[in-house]
Amino acid sequence: MRRVISTATTEFRIALRNRWVAIALVLMAVFSLVLTLAGSAPTGGLGVDRLSVTVASLTSLSVYLVPLLALLMSFDAIAGEAERGTLPLLLTYPVSRGEVLVGKLIAHLAILAVAVLLGHGLAASVSISGDAAATSGLPALWRLSWSSILLGATFLGVGYALSALSRRPSGAAGLAISLWLGLVVLYDLALLAVIVADNGGWFTTEAFPFALLANPADAFRLYNLSASGAATTAAGIGGAANAIPAWQSLFSILLWPLAALMLAGAAFRKVTP
Amino acid sequence: MTSTLTITHLTKRFQGVEALTDVSLSVAPGERVALLGHNGAGKSTMMKVILGLIPATSGDVTVCDAAPGSPAARRQVAYLPENAAFHPALTGEEQVRHYLRLRGEDARQALPLLARVGLHDAARRRIGTYSKGMRQRVGLAQALIGHPRLLVLDEPTSGLDPVSRREFYALLDELAAEGASILLSSHALTEVEARTDRILVLSKGRLAASGTLVDLRREADLPVVLHVTARNGYASDIAEALPGAIRVGAALHLTCPQSDKLAVLGRITGLGDKVADLEVLPPSLEDIYSHFSRGTV
Ligand SMILES: Nc1ncnc2c1ncn2[C@@H]1O[C@H](COP(=O)(O)OP(=O)(O)OP(=O)(O)O)[C@@H](O)[C@H]1O
Numbered sequence: 001m002r003r004v005i006s007t008a009t010t011e012f013r014i015a016l017r018n019r020w021v022a023i024a025l026v027l028m029a030v031f032s033l034v035l036t037l038a039g040s041a042p043t044g045g046l047g048v049d050r051l052s053v054t055v056a057s058l059t060s061l062s063v064y065l066v067p068l069l070a071l072l073m074s075f076d077a078i079a080g081e082a083e084r085g086t087l088p089l090l091l092t093y094p095v096s097r098g099e100v101l102v103g104k105l106i107a108h109l110a111i112l113a114v115a116v117l118l119g120h121g122l123a124a125s126v127s128i129s130g131d132a133a134a135t136s137g138l139p140a141l142w143r144l145s146w147s148s149i150l151l152g153a154t155f156l157g158v159g160y161a162l163s164a165l166s167r168r169p170s171g172a173a174g175l176a177i178s179l180w181l182g183l184v185v186l187y188d189l190a191l192l193a194v195i196v197a198d199n200g201g202w203f204t205t206e207a208f209p210f211a212l213l214a215n216p217a218d219a220f221r222l223y224n225l226s227a228s229g230a231a232t233t234a235a236g237i238g239g240a241a242n243a244i245p246a247w248q249s250l251f252s253i254l255l256w257p258l259a260a261l262m263l264a265g266a267a268f269r270k271v272t273p
Numbered sequence: 274m275t276s277t278l279t280i281t282h283l284t285k286r287f288q289g290v291e292a293l294t295d296v297s298l299s300v301a302p303g304e305r306v307a308l309l310g311h312n313g314a315g316k317s318t319m320m321k322v323i324l325g326l327i328p329a330t331s332g333d334v335t336v337c338d339a340a341p342g343s344p345a346a347r348r349q350v351a352y353l354p355e356n357a358a359f360h361p362a363l364t365g366e367e368q369v370r371h372y373l374r375l376r377g378e379d380a381r382q383a384l385p386l387l388a389r390v391g392l393h394d395a396a397r398r399r400i401g402t403y404s405k406g407m408r409q410r411v412g413l414a415q416a417l418i419g420h421p422r423l424l425v426l427d428e429p430t431s432g433l434d435p436v437s438r439r440e441f442y443a444l445l446d447e448l449a450a451e452g453a454s455i456l457l458s459s460h461a462l463t464e465v466e467a468r469t470d471r472i473l474v475l476s477k478g479r480l481a482a483s484g485t486l487v488d489l490r491r492e493a494d495l496p497v498v499l500h501v502t503a504r505n506g507y508a509s510d511i512a513e514a515l516p517g518a519i520r521v522g523a524a525l526h527l528t529c530p531q532s533d534k535l536a537v538l539g540r541i542t543g544l545g546d547k548v549a550d551l552e553v554l555p556p557s558l559e560d561i562y563s564h565f566s567r568g569t570v
Pocket residue numbers: 287288290291292310311312313314315316317318319355
């Protein structure tokens with residue numbers, strides 16, 4: 001336990017000095033504030049409180065930003081040690097690879113959690129100070145917060161796995177950015193293209209829900225949109241949220257962090273220094 | 274007294290490359306052993322096998338009565354990898370404190386440890402600002418943690434200035450006196466010969482020689498070179514008396530096998546006044562080293 005804590009403290013210190021902490025906090029705070037202020041104007045007629053509207057736009061923000069931050073923090077974790085030549089040294093210490101990985105995860109996840117909670121806290125206080133009814137949006141915001149942290153854990157795990165597989169930080173960075181583009185941006189576009197081509201056939205009715213659940217970012221979006229009932233305000237893929245039960249997307253967002261971390265562990269175990 | 278490290282018939286093959294072939298050796302407690310060999314001879318590979326970082330293809334390795342890389346072995350073995358560069362964002366003290374905690378030791382030992390390798394004044398500066406030798410000393414400091422029974426040091430003196438090297442070997446003497454075994458690799462025979470108990474020479478993955486410098490010198494049996502300076506005008510007389518000598522101005526250069534050395538010396542002293550001066554040059558350390566390293570055994 002002491003070894004895990006020491007690893008986590010050391011990693012946290014490194015992240016602090018590499019400005020990752022500052023970057024994560026500032027990005028989450030600034031974007032959350034901007035979205036809250038922008039989203040607060042056109043309410044009223046919809047019968048939805050300010051915060052619930054904001055949660056819908058914060059969900060989109062988290063889908064892009066949280067995986068990006070997680071991958072940026074994790075791509076160097078193993079490849080960096082390998083390149084600096086400290087990995088063989090570390091592996092001769094009486095510490096297991098699992099402990100090393102968990103130590104790094106705790107540090108990186110703590111930074112992500114603080115950033116998410118800061119952004120969401122700011123959004124909540126701004127919304128509630130302008131509209132007392134906004135407190136009714138708090139459960140949705142809280143759900144968004146913890147599911148964002150789970151999403152972060154998934155992408156941290158995937159980032160560690162990429163880091164272990166590529167062995168070089170430059171290679172790991174390239175893989176991480178490609179993965180982000182692929183899962184967060186291109187995946188949805190590709191699905192849309194297939195749906196259009198499929199024209200209501202087998203793919204649209206049978207495979208499409210699974211395709212959404214299989215992508216941690218989409219599952220996260222589905223879960224938050226369906227649970228908040230704000231799906232109607234989101235266009236495109238968000239519309240599918242109504243068709244897929246919330247328990248399925250919940251299952252996906254709970255399962256993914258475990259799968260990603262097991263993947264990271266397996267990839268790290270295969271590294272020979 | 275059991276040995277700290279025992280290797281029997283160790284072979285390590287990478288895809289296609291045989292890095293180590295049938296290497297057997299043992300290191301006793303308190304013994305300082307130097308591992309020499311050309312680039313790619315297999316020194317680092319052997320160390321990694323000893324540490325359990327890579328598996329042996331065949332053969333047995335026992336480290337402190339345990340298997341390489343097992344928890345028991347890891348607790349008792351310290352390592353200094355070649356070219357280790359610690360994270361530039363951490364200070365020397367933070368880095369060593371972390372390593373202390375990983376070994377379950379008191380983190381407050383960090384400053385005394387850094388002082389022991391001469392880094393006391395820089396301990397609170399980031400490693401990114403350190404010079405090459407200073408970074409190497411951080412590596413040495415972490416290898417001293419927790420009284421290891423075996424220290425495996427891969428080119429520990431690379432990047433150290435001559436004075437620091439002296440201090441480093443003095444440190445090793447202290448450790449060996451406390452009973453620690455030391456296996457270090459180096460490219461400088463001149464440096465290790467006085468400061469280690471035994472020298473191992475690896476050549477293309479095979480153990481080409483093992484022993485003290487005196488042993489190696491005897492085993493190599495390289496010829497001795499004699500420089501004879503003639504008194505004015507006697508150079509030709511001497512050249513006649515010493516067949517095979519090469520004339521270089523007033524001096525004559527002569528090589529002879531170790532076994533003939535005394536006989537030749539006798540003949541030269543027999544020349545009496547004709548000889549102004551005589552110099553005997555034993556084979557240099559480099560000669561002995563290249564003899565074994567080239568694999569001309
Ligand atoms: N991971 C690896 N995969 C394939 N071949 C390897 C690997 N590691 C080492 N080798 C090969 O094994 C041989 C021994 O390498 P090693 O690093 O042990 O040499 P060395 O004696 O430490 O050399 P140097 O003095 O340059 O440090 C070399 O031919 C090298 O190419």
